[in-house]
Amino acid sequence: MKMLITEEFLVRYIQDEFHICYPHLKLEFFRQPHGLHEGSHRVDKVHPDTHIDEIRDFHSAAWIDFGGYITAADLEDQFTHLLGLSAQVFRKSGNVWLETTETDDLTLGELEERSSYEATRAGIPDNDLNEQT
Template sequence: MTIYISEEERICNIQRTFNQQFPHLKLEFYTQPHAHGGSYFGACCLPPDTPIEDIRLMHTFGWIDIGSLRTAAEVEHDFNRLLGLSIQIYQSKDGDWIETTVEDDCTLAQLNAECLDAARKAYRH
């Protein structure tokens, strides 16, 4: 699956599209990028109603591949390299949203399935 991102788009629309594909994952947007495996711990994420044109470092538009076989690191890298957008992927664990810093090399499908399995196990207990 791909997401088309134009300058007129708002963060919330991109987040919604991503979350429809991966219900146990979410995207947060920041003003600065982080290194591979790095964290945004303590940084403030941008409000969902923020227009892309207000935050991107490159004034371009395009498609981002968020296919299930892409890793979190690849998707984060593409947002930054192709569109100048700084994002972090989070996964739902035990009712909290956790950055995928340690799992950056896992695919989106693996990350989503891991959260689903954990939720099923918690439900059974």
């Protein structure tokens, strides 16, 4: 899936569209960038009702590809290089959300499959996955 992201978008809209494709993953945005296999600081997390224009470095629209064959690292790099946004992919493990620091090299499809399996194995109902930690 590809999504055209413009300055009018709210962070929440991007997160919701991502969550539709990957119910066991989530996408968060941060005010400070992070490196490959590094986490982001919780205090830098951007509120979902923030306009993209308020947090990005580049003032242009861009198509972001978050198909199942894209790695978490590649998705985060697209946000950084095309829009100047610091994004972090999280995956559901049991009842907690984990940053994909150690699994940045896995594709979104692989991360979704792994998280879906762990959720099923743990007996967590799908409707519980929308709760924030």
